[in-house]
Amino acid sequence: MSITEHNEHRPVTAETADLSYVLAVNAALRRALDEVPEVILYGEDVAKGGGIFGATRGLASAFGDRVFDTPISESAILGSALGAAMLGRRPVVEIMWIDFALVALDQIVNQIANTAYVSRGRWRAPLVIRTQQGHLPGACAQHAQNLEAMFAHTPGLRVGLPYTTQDAYDMLLSAVHCDDPVLIIENRSLYFRERVPVAVNGPVQPIGAAAVRRAGSDATVVAWSAVLAEVLAAADELSGEGIEIEVIDLRWLNPLDEATVFASVRKTSRFAVVHEANLTGGFGGELVARVAERCLGDLDAAPRRVATPDLRIPAAPHLQQAVIPQVADITASLRQLVSE
Amino acid sequence: MSEPRETFDADDLRELHRMMAVLRFLEERVKELRLAEEVRGSVHLALGQEAVAVGACAALAPIDTLTATYRGHGWAAAKGVPVVAILAELLGKEIGTNGGRGGSAYLSSADHLFLGENSIVGAGAPIALGPALASRYDGSGRVSLTVFGDGAINQGSVSEAFNFAAAFALPVVFVCENNGLSELTRIDEMVADDQLWRRAGGFGLPGVRIDGNDPVAVRTAVREAVERARAGGGPSLVEAMTERIAGHYIGDHELYRRPGEVEAALTREPLVRSRQRLRELGVSDADVDDVERGARDEVDAATATARDAELSQSSTVREHMYVDH
Ligand SMILES: Cc1ncc(C[n+]2csc(CCOP(=O)(O)OP(=O)(O)O)c2C)c(N)n1
Numbered sequence: 001m002s003i004t005e006h007n008e009h010r011p012v013t014a015e016t017a018d019l020s021y022v023l024a025v026n027a028a029l030r031r032a033l034d035e036v037p038e039v040i041l042y043g044e045d046v047a048k049g050g051g052i053f054g055a056t057r058g059l060a061s062a063f064g065d066r067v068f069d070t071p072i073s074e075s076a077i078l079g080s081a082l083g084a085a086m087l088g089r090r091p092v093v094e095i096m097w098i099d100f101a102l103v104a105l106d107q108i109v110n111q112i113a114n115t116a117y118v119s120r121g122r123w124r125a126p127l128v129i130r131t132q133q134g135h136l137p138g139a140c141a142q143h144a145q146n147l148e149a150m151f152a153h154t155p156g157l158r159v160g161l162p163y164t165t166q167d168a169y170d171m172l173l174s175a176v177h178c179d180d181p182v183l184i185i186e187n188r189s190l191y192f193r194e195r196v197p198v199a200v201n202g203p204v205q206p207i208g209a210a211a212v213r214r215a216g217s218d219a220t221v222v223a224w225s226a227v228l229a230e231v232l233a234a235a236d237e238l239s240g241e242g243i244e245i246e247v248i249d250l251r252w253l254n255p256l257d258e259a260t261v262f263a264s265v266r267k268t269s270r271f272a273v274v275h276e277a278n279l280t281g282g283f284g285g286e287l288v289a290r291v292a293e294r295c296l297g298d299l300d301a302a303p304r305r306v307a308t309p310d311l312r313i314p315a316a317p318h319l320q321q322a323v324i325p326q327v328a329d330i331t332a333s334l335r336q337l338v339s340e
Numbered sequence: 341m342s343e344p345r346e347t348f349d350a351d352d353l354r355e356l357h358r359m360m361a362v363l364r365f366l367e368e369r370v371k372e373l374r375l376a377e378e379v380r381g382s383v384h385l386a387l388g389q390e391a392v393a394v395g396a397c398a399a400l401a402p403i404d405t406l407t408a409t410y411r412g413h414g415w416a417a418a419k420g421v422p423v424v425a426i427l428a429e430l431l432g433k434e435i436g437t438n439g440g441r442g443g444s445a446y447l448s449s450a451d452h453l454f455l456g457e458n459s460i461v462g463a464g465a466p467i468a469l470g471p472a473l474a475s476r477y478d479g480s481g482r483v484s485l486t487v488f489g490d491g492a493i494n495q496g497s498v499s500e501a502f503n504f505a506a507a508f509a510l511p512v513v514f515v516c517e518n519n520g521l522s523e524l525t526r527i528d529e530m531v532a533d534d535q536l537w538r539r540a541g542g543f544g545l546p547g548v549r550i551d552g553n554d555p556v557a558v559r560t561a562v563r564e565a566v567e568r569a570r571a572g573g574g575p576s577l578v579e580a581m582t583e584r585i586a587g588h589y590i591g592d593h594e595l596y597r598r599p600g601e602v603e604a605a606l607t608r609e610p611l612v613r614s615r616q617r618l619r620e621l622g623v624s625d626a627d628v629d630d631v632e633r634g635a636r637d638e639v640d641a642a643t644a645t646a647r648d649a650e651l652s653q654s655s656t657v658r659e660h661m662y663v664d665h
């Protein structure tokens with residue numbers, strides 16, 4: 001089913017609701033279940049318990065057997081989602097932490113991602129995997145990783161990381177309506193942020209498109225997900241010193257909106273990328289390479305990456321702070337970038 | 341459930357009671373520290389499940405290894421890891437088991453052959469095959485024990501481990517700590533046959549379901565499994581029935597509870613049960629109070645030491661990634 005078909009289902013009336021990030025996820029899931037009869041929603045603790053973070057609260061009682069709890073069996077969750085998607089359902093499954101996707105990586109990389117290509121499009125896998133990642137103080141090394149680059153390295157899989165509360169709603173709906181398999185990676189540090197007005201019931205957007213969160217002329221910084229809070233704080237601080245940073249929220253790693261990045265770099269002539277994931281093989285390396293390939297002549301300084309060093313993640317909060325990018329690390333790196 | 345066939349006397353049970361009390365007070369202390377935000381992040385308490393860890397570890401020799409889960413503070417303590425090192429780990433101190441790298445849900449202690457907690461459900465079971473495999477070559481007679489929850493039995497890795505151990509008659513003891521719940525979900529709604537011990541039969545290993553709130557019953561069943569494993573008889577599965585009398589994590593509203601469930605569990609939890617039994621063996625409540633006071637003093641002293649200890653050094657946070665760094 002295409003996006004336009006779905007939009008024809010009901011008249012679009014603009015509405016806003018005051019929602020936290022996790023409530024925006026909940027609202028998007030509710031709308032998807034409501035509007036798309038093929039959607040089924042399942043995962044560990046999602047039905048009766050309403051999700052370990054409450055993202056699916058109230059959905060089982062509203063939608064009956066289209067929402068159900070599963071055993072702790074990630075391979076079966078993902079494999080069944082693939083098979084059901086091939087036979088006309090649009091499964092939305094939850095993998096509680098991205099770290100747990102690793103016990104079922106085969107279903108994502110060898111199975112889901114291959115389906116459309118190898119069948120020359122005779123099979124499609126219109127499914128959504130919702131998960132979340134990132135560190136929080138005290139979270140252990142198996143609950144604190146940022147693995148987006150690993151999935152962006154998997155052709156065939158769409159990958160989005162909503163940062164704003166509006167995007168938590170919009171990107172998830174876009175994912176449900178997309179005919180490709182989509183991995184939506186949320187960040188649990190955002191779930192309980194303050195409520196903001198969210199436009200609900202608007203048109204479903206196509207997947208893709210980065211967003212400029214802050215305009216600036218001195219350097220372009222690309223980031224995504226929770227670390228954008230630190231990047232925006234750093235940009236505010238630098239603004240007080242007369243340095244204006246343009247901050248781009250990449251939103252989607254696949255499809256990748258290079259055009260927005262290149263246009264900004266051509267304007268500012270300086271480029272940096274910030275991510276919580278560790279440096280080597282991080283998606284920042286890919287962006288720096290593309291900027292170098294396409295905008296080298298526009299650059300006045302070497303591009304920079306701010307990332308966690310190549311380490312496992314320690315649990316103790318003070319040790320985490322010593323390695324995960326903080327506002328001061330970002331401002332320091334950007335001050336150097338603009339002074340070169 | 342099979343009846344304990346082991347005899348025990350008052351002194352024996354008093355010691356088991358003391359150790360269970362240490363685990364109880366340790367978890368209660370962890371809860372306080374978490375609520376006060378001295379400890380950060382998720383902590384998973386094993387309140388009410390003390391008899392499984394204490395009974396099982398009482399059946400192990402010092403050369404035997406253990407892999408556990410995130411609900412593993414008590415397992416670590418029962419395996420001999422000092423309470424102070426556990427608390428210090430949660431507080432991010434240098435003297436913690438892992439100097440703050442592991443935390444509440446992923447701590448380990450090489451000195452005690454505690455291969456570690458694990459925060460990936462089911463992951464400890466395949467790892468536990470390894471020490472058993474190694475013992476085949478090193479002639480140590482080591483037995484490897486792994487504990488996992490009822491929910492974990494639905495993880496593919498656990499089934500793989502059952503078969504691998506059975507096919508090669510490895511000296512592994514699988515302990516399934518069945519508290520009826522996986523986070524917010526009940527096991528009986530996630531399996532068609534909730535007699536989990538019966539899965540063992542399909543893999544060709546002995547399985548037994550026991551009363552996991554009775555440390556003597558646990559010790560008896562695990563001892564039998566350990567002796568069989570050490571003698572070359574291969575792996576076993578022990579399903580220990582217990583109840584967690586706390587939330588899955590602190591702040592869990594426990595909406596999944598059935599009416600009266602926790603209240604009923606509180607009447608049959610291990611410390612209540614063993615106090616009753618001690619009474620029957622002629623040990624007075626005052627004596628038992630003394631034992632518990634001693635356990636509490638031990639935890640209090642450990643807390644004070646852990647609190648006073650130095651935070652682990654941030655300057656060393658990048659060390660130990662590779663042998664030469
Ligand atoms: C592979 C994997 N999937 C999901 C989780 C999330 N999770 C953590 S604990 C838990 C419940 C486990 O239940 P059980 O095995 O019965 O152990 P208990 O917590 O009751 O001790 C779940 C689903 C995880 N840590 N790892």
Ligand SMILES: [Mg+2]
Pocket residue numbers: 489490491517518519520521522523
């Ligand atoms: Mg359980």
